[in-house]
Amino acid sequence: MIPPVAAPAFLAQAGWGEAAILPxxxxxxxxxxxxxxxxxxxxxxxxxxPPQEDxxxxxxxxxxxxxxxxAAPRILARDLERGLVLIEDFGxxxxxxxxxxxxxxxxxxxxxxxxxxxxxxxxxxxxxPPYDRAVxxxxxxxLTEYYCPAVGLSVDVDAYVGVWDQVLPLxxxxxxxxxxxxxxxxxxxxxxxxxxxxxxxxxLDFQDAxxxxxxxxxxxxxxxxxxDVPPAVEAAMLDHYRAIASPPADFDAAYAVLGAQRxxxxxxxxxxxxxxxxxxxxxxxxxxMWSLLExxxxxxxxxxxxxxFAQNIPAEKRHSALEAYALA
Numbered sequence: 001m002i003p004p005v006a007a008p009a010f011l012a013q014a015g016w017g018e019a020a021i022l023p024x025x026x027x028x029x030x031x032x033x034x035x036x037x038x039x040x041x042x043x044x045x046x047x048x049x050p051p052q053e054d055x056x057x058x059x060x061x062x063x064x065x066x067x068x069x070x071a072a073p074r075i076l077a078r079d080l081e082r083g084l085v086l087i088e089d090f091g092x093x094x095x096x097x098x099x100x101x102x103x104x105x106x107x108x109x110x111x112x113x114x115x116x117x118x119x120x121x122x123x124x125x126x127x128x129p130p131y132d133r134a135v136x137x138x139x140x141x142x143l144t145e146y147y148c149p150a151v152g153l154s155v156d157v158d159a160y161v162g163v164w165d166q167v168l169p170l171x172x173x174x175x176x177x178x179x180x181x182x183x184x185x186x187x188x189x190x191x192x193x194x195x196x197x198x199x200x201x202x203x204l205d206f207q208d209a210x211x212x213x214x215x216x217x218x219x220x221x222x223x224x225x226x227x228d229v230p231p232a233v234e235a236a237m238l239d240h241y242r243a244i245a246s247p248p249a250d251f252d253a254a255y256a257v258l259g260a261q262r263x264x265x266x267x268x269x270x271x272x273x274x275x276x277x278x279x280x281x282x283x284x285x286x287x288x289m290w291s292l293l294e295x296x297x298x299x300x301x302x303x304x305x306x307x308x309f310a311q312n313i314p315a316e317k318r319h320s321a322l323e324a325y326a327l328a
Contacts (some may be wrong), residue, residue, distance in 0.1 A: 003034055004047050010034060010084045011045070014077035021045065035089065043076055045311070048083040055085045057208035059140045062087075064126045064180075065206070070116070071198035077300055090202035096187035096227055106233050112199040113190060113221055114237050117246045119199075121179040121214045130174040131181055131212025133168050140164055142268025148313070150271050152321055155312040163304040167257050174254045175213040182206040185217040186224045216245065216262070223259050225285050239241055256299035263293035271322060283322055290318045293321050 001023035011019055019038035030052040034045040048055040055078065065072035073087035090233070095113070099106055131262035148155050184205045220239060222234040242251070267289050270282035297306040 001032065001034070003045070004049070004082070004084065006079070006082045006084060007034070007047070009079070010079050011086070014086050016043065016086065017076075019043075022162070024298045036086065042089045044087050044089045046085040046087060048085065050081075053083055053085055055207075056080060057209070059085065061126065061128075061152055061206050061209050065203060068120070068123055069197065070120070071193060071195050071202045071215035073202070073204070088171065090191040090193050090204070093192040094188060095190045095192060095201075098192055099187065099227070106230070107236065109192070110221070110229075110233055110237050111240060112184075112201060114218070114241050116199045116201055116245070117185070117214070117217050117221070120182075121245060123179075124176055125180045125211040126209065128180065128211045130178070131216065132185075133165075133172065133212070136160060136168055136171070137164055139265040139268075140261055142272065143227065143264045145266075146268045146271040146275060147322065149217060150275060151317045153313060153317055154307070155196060160308055160312070163308045164261075165303055166304045167263075169256055170250065171213050171254055174248050174250045176248065177214075178211045179214045181210050181212040181214075181216045183208045183216070183220065185220045187221075187227050213254060213258060214245070215251060216258050219255060219259045219262050223263065223296075225270075225289055227265075228288065244250070253299060253301040256296045257301055260293055260296035260299075260302050260305060263289050263296060267293065274322075287319045288323055294318075 003021045006325045007021060008017070011017055011021070016036055019036045019042075022037060024033040024035045025045065030049055032047040034047065036045050037042045046055060046058070048058070059075050059078060062072040062075060066074070071090075073090065075085065075087055077086040078084070095109055099109060132245060141157075144155055144157050144160055175211070182203070185203075189203070191204065191207040193200060193202040195202070222229050222237055238252075238255070241247070267286060270285055270289070273279040275281045296302060297309060
């Protein structure tokens, strides 16, 4: 977490030349974040190094979200050639850490997060590419590309693509009004802020947004890869969304299909983060991801996909199997 060489000059040009640059966080991508502190204020420096990262989608979506009344960080300065962006600092109070200390606040905080999604879904979607079957298939393929070889499995990839082709049309049929899908809307990417006009929630990590099905961000939020959301809270929040958004009759099936799709994708991504990027800490999330995936596969709409998993990935190759391989 050494600041990029160009950071001091960039900050000086932005009027922050006397500020201290402190390590803040890194994430599953190549992006890194630093807190920039000076007398009377602080901001966040995003280091999105090219060619691995391009900050322009983040900037565009942040500006669109702010235009629509949501609390995305203000863009204070940018250097696109070097991948440096100075953004508003929402502080340190993430939903995840708050709920770790105050679990009794879960229903209240998640209700606000669902209210925000329902409000976003009532607006025209941003001008973004579609979250379509090609993207879904590419993402689900990460499981067979990374996880299966990592646990020593040779699986029927063509059949895997085929069973997803059987269930994904349900998503296409049920999305009569596509919405902006933030794609990583969960407790580590939502800040608690003092701004009642945006439900008191600050949004982060939305640069991969697409236009797609309204159930997807509910899956991100309620089937969180990084914290356990109690099933009773998940059920209550889905009931709340149905009450305020009046989704179509097949919404529950779409939620299960997108849950399975996202969880299969994340199992593949977290395996890749270990194998390719040297980040073994993501392996600790896999038991949760397998539990969520298996629960989604119990839905009748996913019968073909569930059958493929039963035939290709035995129980002993799931859950903690990859951690055992990593430690071997």
